[in-house]
Amino acid sequence: MRGFAKTDVGKAREMNQDYYYISKPEDNLQIYILADGMGRI
Numbered sequence: 001m002r003g004f005a006k007t008d009v010g011k012a013r014e015m016n017q018d019y020y021y022i023s024k025p026e027d028n029l030q031i032y033i034l035a036d037g038m039g040r041i
Contacts, residue, residue: 003032 007018017037023030 001030005034 003022005020005022007016007020009016019033019035019037021031021033023032
């Protein structure tokens with residue numbers, strides 16, 4: 001399996017608060033984390 005991620009700051013923010021993590025293929029535990037940084041207005 002291959003994992004890809006892309007983030008975008010969006011139209012309302014100046015700072016991108018998105019976060020992602022994809023473990024390495026050689027790791028025993030394959031883990032994928034995605035956090036959508038919604039920030040504060």
